[in-house]
Amino acid sequence: MTSRQLELLQIAQALFKEKGYAAASVRDIAKAANVEPASLYSHFSGKEDLLDATCFEMAEKFLTAIEEVNDIYFNAEQRLHMAVHNHVKILTENLNASYVFQREWRHLGEPRKSEFIELRNRYEDGFRKIIENGIEEGLFNEVDIKIATLTLLSSLNWIVEWYRTDGAKGAEQIADQLYGFILTGLRKDPL
Amino acid sequence: MTSRQLELLQIAQALFKEKGYAAASVRDIAKAANVEPASLYSHFSGKEDLLDATCFEMAEKFLTAIEEVNDIYFNAEQRLHMAVHNHVKILTENLNASYVFQREWRHLGEPRKSEFIELRNRYEDGFRKIIENGIEEGLFNEVDIKIATLTLLSSLNWIVEWYRTDGAKGAEQIADQLYGFILTGLRKDPL
DNA sequence: CTTTGCCTAACGAATGTTCGTTTATGACTT
DNA sequence: AAGTCATAAACGAACATTCGTTAGGCAAAG
Numbered sequence: 316m317t318s319r320q321l322e323l324l325q326i327a328q329a330l331f332k333e334k335g336y337a338a339a340s341v342r343d344i345a346k347a348a349n350v351e352p353a354s355l356y357s358h359f360s361g362k363e364d365l366l367d368a369t370c371f372e373m374a375e376k377f378l379t380a381i382e383e384v385n386d387i388y389f390n391a392e393q394r395l396h397m398a399v400h401n402h403v404k405i406l407t408e409n410l411n412a413s414y415v416f417q418r419e420w421r422h423l424g425e426p427r428k429s430e431f432i433e434l435r436n437r438y439e440d441g442f443r444k445i446i447e448n449g450i451e452e453g454l455f456n457e458v459d460i461k462i463a464t465l466t467l468l469s470s471l472n473w474i475v476e477w478y479r480t481d482g483a484k485g486a487e488q489i490a491d492q493l494y495g496f497i498l499t500g501l502r503k504d505p506l
Numbered sequence: 507m508t509s510r511q512l513e514l515l516q517i518a519q520a521l522f523k524e525k526g527y528a529a530a531s532v533r534d535i536a537k538a539a540n541v542e543p544a545s546l547y548s549h550f551s552g553k554e555d556l557l558d559a560t561c562f563e564m565a566e567k568f569l570t571a572i573e574e575v576n577d578i579y580f581n582a583e584q585r586l587h588m589a590v591h592n593h594v595k596i597l598t599e600n601l602n603a604s605y606v607f608q609r610e611w612r613h614l615g616e617p618r619k620s621e622f623i624e625l626r627n628r629y630e631d632g633f634r635k636i637i638e639n640g641i642e643e644g645l646f647n648e649v650d651i652k653i654a655t656l657t658l659l660s661s662l663n664w665i666v667e668w669y670r671t672d673g674a675k676g677a678e679q680i681a682d683q684l685y686g687f688i689l690t691g692l693r694k695d696p697l
Numbered sequence: 698c699t700t701t702g703c704c705t706a707a708c709g710a711a712t713g714t715t716c717g718t719t720t721a722t723g724a725c726t727t
Numbered sequence: 728a729a730g731t732c733a734t735a736a737a738c739g740a741a742c743a744t745t746c747g748t749t750a751g752g753c754a755a756a757g
Contacts, residue, residue, distance in 0.1 A: 337528035469664030500691030
């Protein structure tokens with residue numbers, strides 16, 4: 316990936332987020348890059364190539380992160396803490412790409428779509444394992460593992476909807492608050 | 507809204523969910539309805555009309571529900587319980603429309619998009635108020651209200667991604683589990 | 698002299714929509 | 728009962744526009 320490719324890719328990602336993949340035309344991307352539409356084809360094989368690169372590069376980042384966490388022998392609570400922080404970090408550092416990764420992957424054609432779903436499932440499995448272990452270790456409540464995993468991830472993923480880099484809160488702060496919320500819930504402990 | 511209009515609207519909603527608004531063409535919708543594309547214009551003024559009807563009808567349902575809850579004078583925990591149940595109920599009873607309501611509203615043109623966002627904010631405010639009151643009443647932890655609201659709603663909204671009507675769990679069951687999770691979190695209370 | 702990046706021009710296909718017309722159904726009038 | 732009208736629903740054909748993409752060439756840099 317040349318630096319020019321990366322440049323154009325990021326421009327495309329911003330538009331995919333703003334308008335959605337289908338509604339963001341090649342001409343839109345070209346205009347945002349101050350270039351004629353045809354010029355993009357010197358760098359990418361086509362529109363879907365831009366989506367493909369985005370989805371799979373992000374998938375790799377997320378997967379690497381969770382596998383690193385699960386390779387370390389800590390207890391479930393510590394691993395969950397690390398996993399949440401890593402997730403929020405990747406997400407806030409690649410805000411546009413993360414949005415596309417989460418919401419626009421379905422526009423991939425086969426067989427890439429199926430391959431992508433496979434990677435995504437492996438990532439979810441990483442979180443599922445942590446919750447599972449946490450219950451076994453007696454640290455976590457005996458919740459429905461599937462629902463808990465999805466709820467956990469959805470809380471994290473919704474960040475792409477509202478997080479702004481110019482906001483008051485940094486990624487670390489948000490990760491801490493979310494982790495606290497997920498772990499202890501809303502209800503105040505009786506005194 | 508005639509019965510035929512409702513019929514066609516639901517067909518369109520299913521396609522908007524499956525492919526996204528931009529990628530679902532009028533010809534796709536017509537084919538799914540066993541009708542020529544032009545025939546749709548006897549019932550709707552255009553493609554965006556289908557999106558508009560979906561978004562605003564759902565907005566009204568959600569808004570009515572939260573305002574009913576907040577008009578009743580109960581404590582915050584009870585109100586939150588009712589709000590969560592209502593939200594999950596509306597969502598599972600209108601699965602396709604809810605998906606469109608959440609993910610595709612940005613394809614509305616102005617001024618309808620701004621009007622929609624206004625309604626959406628009012629709905630979020632309803633939840634925000636409950637959390638705020640809960641903290642005042644000493645029932646809830648002193649969390650960041652904005653983040654707690656968004657996290658809460660995101661947990662609920664992600665249901666549209668994985669809920670299937672043929673699944674083992676009913677809406678009530680899921681609402682209960684989510685409510686429990688939100689209220690008490692993952693961590694087990696020390697014995 | 699080859700490579701890199703971008704250009705102009707154009708392609709066929711798909712897009713949302715409009716037009717005038719036709720068919721079927723049911724109600725009201727004679 | 729027969730004839731008239733209104734309405735709803737769908738049709739086939741065509742519209743201008745936009746879509747992703749390709750072909751071939753031009754200029755600057757290594």
